[in-house]
Amino acid sequence: MNKLKLVVKREFKTRIQKKSFIILSIITPIIIAGLIITPILIQQSTFQQKTVLIVDDTITLGDIMQRDKSTKFIKYINMPLDATIESVADCYENSKDTMVLHLNKNFGIIKNSPGQLYNDGHPGPGVIRTIKNDCFDLFRKIQVYQITKLNLEKIDKRLGNTCEIQYEGTGINPQVKSYLSLAGGLLMYLLVLSYGVQVLKGVQEEKSNRIIEIILSSIKPVKLMWGKIIGIGLVGITQFIIIITAAIVLFSVIQSLVDINPSALVNDQIQMMNAEGELVQANLPTLSAEEMDTLYAIEGLKSFLPKFLLIIPFLFIGGFLLYASFFATIGSASNPETDSQQYILPVTVPIILSMVIAATTMENPNSVLVYWTSIFPLTSPIVMTARLPFINWSTEWWQVITAIILLYGSVLLSTKFAAKVYKTAILMYGQKLSYNNIWKWFKQSNK
């Protein structure tokens, strides 16, 4: 058998049989879900119910919002049709937890006609976003059933122009996008970091238990290094496939449980105003707001998932190879008797930093920081993954491609460097790990 294959097989087999692999495959999704849910739970547990008084000039939204969108966090109360913004403000004493929402009659229909929210204190971006989302969802709900049932993309394009809310294109519910972004980023972070460190440990193990000399009498050092990296990378891919498959299975289960047939449920007729200001009849489904959310999420995910699954492997393999080559360099150059921690830190810092930036992506996907770090090779594997749900595929596809090209360019350089250092350093025992020595060994193998 080909020697490289032998090494890959050993690295793969010994790791995949470990209990830790199975445990990690189960625990990783739980950790990710926990990390996403915990802040939300904390936020919710400290949340005071807000009351939003709606002065509704659209005639359409107020009632439905009061009926469908009131939750234990936000309670909508629709004011009588003759109420004006001044009279409401007079009648109710404004407090931190009560606010007034004024929707003028063109809200959601023509551009630049935003609703106004009045509050003594600032209600916080979360509340404003929730109110925006609620309005957005209602409009969408109305329009979906009025025009083309579930032809979401078309509607979203139209709504994007009129609803003053800049969610573009893919049709995923904004909240689902955020979760996908965070979950993707976290998954990538955990995989790149944990499998990168496994390369480090694997190389250090061979060096410290001195089997290296026996193996090197049979196989070239560079082949051994590649065998190790590929073997461990395959374990990472296997785990990735397990997690994604689990997610897709879960997704299908939810979908089958929800099993909503939208057209059959349309029986609620409402009046709504069209762009010309005339009242028209519209059909409204009797689905609950949560059911609608799930429906949208499923539809959105269906259109997003193929792109996600196509791009993610490139980002994972590139990111893993990049960091694995750094870790292999340090592993081969480290001395079993001395501590290599301080040399590992500079490698782990960009990974951790990527995760920190990725976490901000769900709040602010279009920031300059997110933009550049999603293209910069050291951070792109994680940040781009977190950004993927927000990418507008018709105009921003080139950014994804550029990030991938730059990433693989860097991989080419870093693996070449790693192979050169590894070749010499792996048999050096007397000398301590230092940047000077790494450079010395790199130059020596260039001779």
Added chain:
Amino acid sequence: MKYIIKANKVVKRYYKHTALNKVCVKIPKGSIYGLLGPNGAGKTTLIRLINQISKPDEGEILFFNKKLTKEHISKIGYLPEERGLYKKMKIGEQAMYLAQLKGMSKTEAKEKLTEWFDKFDMLDWWDSKVEDLSKGMAQKIQFIVTVVHEPELLILDEPFSGFDPINTELIKQEILELKKKGTTIIFSTHNMQSVEEICDHITLINQSEILIDGPVDAIKKQFSENAYEIHFTGNMISFTNALWTGFELLKKEEVSKNEFKVTVSPVGNNSINELLGAALKDCKIKSVFESSAKMHDIFIKAVAKANEPKTTKNIKNE
């Protein structure tokens, strides 16, 4: 004579340090070839070059007169001084892996390994992990994976370290057995007694250069001092009196009261018979034999001599 390895003016440098300087070695086929030298002399470097773990900067190494290529990897077995195994991996699996890396097929590896494991009484341990083994047992596994692919050239670096006397004997017998079958063995060690016991040829490397090279017998002869070791009981003064026959006393060791071991050397062409005749009057001679140079002494003498001029020069410089 047929040589399995010929190193011609081999130079190997590490950064600013020269590990081997124009080294020439010829290793006869079928011999046990001792590779000796102080720590840091360049032995391991030479071994790594033969194993193709690293490449020479100058010169060449030939395997049966052909330049070393990767085809030769399967013809060489190497047991390094610092050797280890994967602690968490099953022994059998690990041995299979290492054997296949040496180019054996899966079935062939399984068959030969089973034979060797059985021979060393280790078959029951096939599915255990290395961390469950004693040091001696791990050493046996390492020996097995070094020889399992039946290499033509076996390189053993301190093969007896970590073995108890019984296992040392077992391994020694295996080495001699392999030699009988025609395997050439390069044997690197600091244990001079084992060199005397099993080596046919030696090379002594010191400070990157070859100091002594040749068959063991010839080297011993070259370093012998024309001396005799005498073991006797009796009075030391009387024995000393007998030395007037033309001998000088080189070494004296009191074994017990009135029992001595001495080393004497004739001055000029005097016969040992004259000394014995004179000594017999008052002493009882227990044994006499011609003292040949010990490998241990040759090593120390040669290295000290080689380092001498340098040391003086250094002192002068200071």
